[in-house]
Amino acid sequence: MERIRFCTNCYRYTLKKICPTCGKETEINVPQKYSKDETVAYYRRKIKKESFDKHENN
Numbered sequence: 001m002e003r004i005r006f007c008t009n010c011y012r013y014t015l016k017k018i019c020p021t022c023g024k025e026t027e028i029n030v031p032q033k034y035s036k037d038e039t040v041a042y043y044r045r046k047i048k049k050e051s052f053d054k055h056e057n058n
């Protein structure tokens with residue numbers, strides 16, 4: 001199962017262990033400020049869509 005990770009440097013959600021934007025290691029624990037269910041659900045859908053698009057393009 002996918003774990004949402006969070007870059008505390010970019011304030012960006014990702015599924016990668018290393019932030020694709022800044023290269024910093026991401027955190028598993030999303031800061032509480034950003035962990036509202038709606039927000040996580042939004043980014044989960046967004047990330048899934050991005051992953052799907054990348055897969056399709058490759």
Ligand SMILES: [Zn+2]
Pocket residue numbers: 007008009010011012019020021022023024
């Ligand atoms: Zn980052």
